[in-house]
Amino acid sequence: MIPFIFLAFLFALPADTFGAPTEVPVSGQTISLLRRNQSPRDVNDWGALAKSQRDNLIAKYGDPQARKRSTGYNSIVDQLYDSSYYGSLAIGTPAMSYDVILDTGSSDLWVASSSCGTSCGSIATYNPSSSSTFQNLSTAFNIQYGSGAAAGYVAQDTVQMAGFSVSSQGFAVVDEVSANMLTSPVSGLLGLGWQSLASSGQMPLWQTLASGNAWSSALFAVQFTRYTNDSSAQQLEPGGVLNMGYTNSSLYTGSIDYIDVPGTPSYWYIPLTSITVQGNSVSITSGTTAVIDTGTTNIAGPASSIQAIYAQIPNSQPATGEWAGYYSFPCSTTVNVELSFGGATWSISPADFAFTQTSSTECIGAFFEASTGAGAPSWIIGDAFLKNVYSVFRYNPPSVGFASLSSVAIAENGAGGAVPSATIGVVSAAVTNTSNAPRGHALSASLSTLFFLAFSAVLLL
Numbered sequence: 001m002i003p004f005i006f007l008a009f010l011f012a013l014p015a016d017t018f019g020a021p022t023e024v025p026v027s028g029q030t031i032s033l034l035r036r037n038q039s040p041r042d043v044n045d046w047g048a049l050a051k052s053q054r055d056n057l058i059a060k061y062g063d064p065q066a067r068k069r070s071t072g073y074n075s076i077v078d079q080l081y082d083s084s085y086y087g088s089l090a091i092g093t094p095a096m097s098y099d100v101i102l103d104t105g106s107s108d109l110w111v112a113s114s115s116c117g118t119s120c121g122s123i124a125t126y127n128p129s130s131s132s133t134f135q136n137l138s139t140a141f142n143i144q145y146g147s148g149a150a151a152g153y154v155a156q157d158t159v160q161m162a163g164f165s166v167s168s169q170g171f172a173v174v175d176e177v178s179a180n181m182l183t184s185p186v187s188g189l190l191g192l193g194w195q196s197l198a199s200s201g202q203m204p205l206w207q208t209l210a211s212g213n214a215w216s217s218a219l220f221a222v223q224f225t226r227y228t229n230d231s232s233a234q235q236l237e238p239g240g241v242l243n244m245g246y247t248n249s250s251l252y253t254g255s256i257d258y259i260d261v262p263g264t265p266s267y268w269y270i271p272l273t274s275i276t277v278q279g280n281s282v283s284i285t286s287g288t289t290a291v292i293d294t295g296t297t298n299i300a301g302p303a304s305s306i307q308a309i310y311a312q313i314p315n316s317q318p319a320t321g322e323w324a325g326y327y328s329f330p331c332s333t334t335v336n337v338e339l340s341f342g343g344a345t346w347s348i349s350p351a352d353f354a355f356t357q358t359s360s361t362e363c364i365g366a367f368f369e370a371s372t373g374a375g376a377p378s379w380i381i382g383d384a385f386l387k388n389v390y391s392v393f394r395y396n397p398p399s400v401g402f403a404s405l406s407s408v409a410i411a412e413n414g415a416g417g418a419v420p421s422a423t424i425g426v427v428s429a430a431v432t433n434t435s436n437a438p439r440g441h442a443l444s445a446s447l448s449t450l451f452f453l454a455f456s457a458v459l460l461l
Contacts, residue, residue, distance in 0.1 A: 069216045071217075074242040074244070075088075075420035076238075078239030082226060084183075085239045089161035092133065092134065095158070098188060099422050102295070103293070104193055106145070106197065107191040107196075108172055108191040109188070109191055109205055110152065110171060111125070112187050113173045116176070122184060135168070138153065139201075148178025149178050154170060156168045159205055163425050168432060191204055192206050194266050194267075194268075209431055214430075215244060216245045219393060219395060220393050221246075221248070222241070222386070225387070226352065238416070239420075252409065259400055267376075272290040272340075275338070275339055277309050288377075289378070306368060313333060331361055336348075352366060352388065390406075
C-alpha cells in the first residue's frame with residue numbers, strides 16, 4: 001500500500017521539484033522594449049503615486065515599528081462638579097456608543113448589560129444579541145471599588161474609541177451593579193491601568209493599542225477642567241480631553257517631566273518625594289509611592305501624613321459623621337499645597353484643595369485619611385491634583401509625566417459650552433487583540449492538528 005500512495009504522490013508533483021531540466025534563456029538573448037508615451041499626469045500626481053507605493057511597500061515588508069500609525073482624541077465630560085470625568089467609546093457590530101468613566105486606577109473595561117435591571121436605571125446598556133461580533137468567554141467577572149461593586153461575565157467584541165478599532169477586545173458585561181454607582185448618562189468604566197491589575201485578566205484597551213503599534217507614540221494623556229469653584233456650573237460640563245497616541249502641545253508649556261514606574265507595572269504608581277503646605281515641609285516615609293488615579297476625585301494618604309498636612313492650617317479639625325477621615329478648615333483660609341515626585345514641584349490650586357463647603361464658614365479639604373492594602377502604594381493622587389497639570393501615561397518605559405498647563409488649557413476652566421456627546425467616529429487605525437484569544441479558537445486549532453496527524457497515520461497503514 002505504501003509504495004502505491006508514495007508513487008501517486010510523486011507523480012502529482014511538478015516536474016521542477018525533482019530538478020528536471022527546463023529551458024533557460026540563452027546568454028546574450030534580448031527582449032525588445034517598447035517605451036510608452038509620457039502619462040498626462042502632472043508632477044504632483046506622480047509624487048503622490050510614488051509616496052503611495054513607498055508607504056505600501058513599507059507597510060508590507062518594513063519593520064513593524066515603522067509602519068503607519070495614528071493618533072486620536074476623545075472629548076471628556078466633567079460630571080457633578082469635578083466628581084468624575086468620562087469619555088465615550090463604541091462596542092459591537094453595528095457599533096453602539098456608551099459613556100464610560102476614565103479610570104487609571106483600575107484596568108477593566110465594563111459596561112452595563114441590557115439585563116442589568118432597575119439598578120442601571122435609564123442608562124444606555126449593551127445588548128450582546130444585537131452584536132454579530134460578540135463572543136462570550138463564559139468567565140465570571142467581579143470587581144470591588146470604594147464606591148461599590150460590579151459583577152457579570154467576560155466577553156469579547158469590537159471596541160472603537162478616538163478613531164481606533166480593536167477586534168476581539170476583552171471586556172466585562174455587567175448585569176449586577178451597586179445602587180448609585182452609575183450616574184446617568186454613564187454606562188460603565190474604562191480601566192486605564194495595566195493588565196496585571198485586571199480582574200477579568202483581559203488586556204486593557206489602551207494597552208492593546210500601545211503594544212499593537214497602533215499609536216504614533218505609545219502613550220496617552222489627559223487634561224481635566226475645573227468647575228468646582230463655579231457657582232453657575234451645571235451637573236455636566238466640558239471636561240477636557242483624552243489624547244491617544246500623542247501629546248497635545250497646545251495644552252501644556254515647557255517640557256514633560258517623566259517619572260518611571262519603579263517596578264512591574266500594575267497601577268500607574270510613582271515615588272512621592274515631598275509635600276509642602278503653606279510653605280512648610282510635611283514629613284513622609286522614605287520610599288513612599290503614590291498611584292496616579294483619574295478615577296478618584298480627591299487625594300488619600302496615611303493618617304499620620306494627613307494629620308501633619310492639616311496641622312499647617314490654623315483652626316482645621318477632623319470632620320465627623322459621614323465626613324470621617326476628612327478635615328474641615330475655615331473657607332477664608334487660602335491653602336497652598338505642593339507635591340513632588342522626584343522631579344519638578346507641582347502646585348495644587350486652593351480651589352481644588354477646598355473640596356466642598358459645608359457651612360457659610362467651613363470647608364472640607366480634598367486630602368483625607370485612608371489605609372491601602374498590603375504592598376499597595378500608600379497614597380492615591382486623584383483629580384484634585386490632576387486638574388492642575390497635563391498628565392501623560394507612557395507605555396515604554398512605563399512612566400507618568402506631568403507638564404504645566406498652557407493658557408489655552410487654563411482658559412477652559414469654568415468656560416462652559418456644549419457638553420460632548422457619545423460618538424462613534426471614523427476609524428483611522430485598527431488592531432486585533434491577540435493577547436486573550438477565546439478558548440474555542442485554541443481548541444479548534446488543536447483539533448485541526450489532531451485530524452491532520454490522524455489522516456497521515458491512516459495513509460501510512
